Amino acid sequence: MTHARILHGTRLSGHTHRVQLFLHLLDLPYAFADSPADVRRSAAFRSLNPLGQIPVLQDGDAVLADSNAILVYLAKRNAAGTAWLPEDPVGAARVQRWLSQAAGEIMFGPAAARVSARFYDTGVPPALSQALAARVLGLMDGELAARDWLAADHPTIADVACYSYVAHAPEGGIALDPYPHVRAWIARVQALPGFVAMPRE
């Protein structure tokens, strides 16, 4: 019997996309359970994630919420000992630094600006999301001037976690023109074998 792996999410959710992207980069098959707001409010979904948020990954008996936690799980479960999640203390901390950026500045910056522009009011003031976006994109651009990848000299889950909302930042009115190294990094991520895009519509 095949191992059941189900990703609950929506096709325009960047948090879902970062998990999808990693599943594709690792060439792991999965079923996709579309989970719009009415599904996320259901008791069945809340039993998977009491926060009612996507993504959720069911992998056999494991039920995992939070996109970055799922990236860590997939790296340890399916790519242990590979470069995707370094085990050494400094390498692991460098990856975690960008996972924190993905859950902080990127979520409340470019991700919030995109959601407010395209879907609903997040409650994050536009001036704050613009300021956070400028802060994190400036940081990324500076670091990517010196290296091809965010946390190491090779791709890691840091790049996977940060990609979706940064690549789609223009949908929230955040131009990437001032950040040439970020744009070159986006192209490098898109050239990875197995890359899958998040739809624009």
Ligand SMILES: N[C@@H](CCC(=O)N[C@@H](CS)C(=O)NCC(=O)O)C(=O)O
């Ligand atoms: N920290 C979570 C955030 C996930 C998140 O905010 N998901 C959004 C969709 S992109 C969601 O489910 N929003 C509905 C809600 O928060 O009630 C993660 O990284 O997975």
